[in-house]
Amino acid sequence: MAGGNAIRGTRVGAGPMGESERGETASRELVPYYCANGHVNDTWFASGAEIPDTWDCPRCGLLGGRDAQAPPAPLRNEPYKTHLAYVKERRSDADGDAILEEALGRLRASREL
Missing domain, CATH: 1.20.5 (Single alpha-helices involved in coiled-coils or other helix-helix interfaces)
Structure with missing residues (x-):
């Protein structure tokens, strides 16, 4: 059995933590990106940050744009040349x-x- 002075059932970082203990979270905004395959990638950015026009889709790797009606066209891959x-x-x-x-x-x- 462990020594008598061990704190049982707790560990560093355990316990209820809220904003009162961590401090306030920075303000941020949710920006959706739409790829040509129909995937929607919701990405969080800090408020006031420069938001890019395109973002890589984490599912298929195509570029996603901010316009749902006209997502960026897939890039054309050049075939291997000998x-x-x-x-x-x-x-x-x-x-x-x-x-x-x-x-x-x-x-x-x-x-x-």
Whole structure:
């Protein structure tokens, strides 16, 4: 059994606490954000704080706006591009053929030596 001087059934922070013990809470306001999937995210902000126009939806990750009738459209994700796709954006087929011929010419010249 524990020592006789232990306070039984209590712990630090236990007990009824209200505003009288903690102090007054800061004033705040509830701001709803609406995403394109129809989710409503109610977010609390301090009164007088700058409220952003958009907020990420915690359910689906899309941007939510403050207008329920016209939520922000989902961002378009660019598909993964391979290195070859980026090269084809920079060079035409004619440029590629010219570079290939130049490289093959150097290779053939080095073999003749």
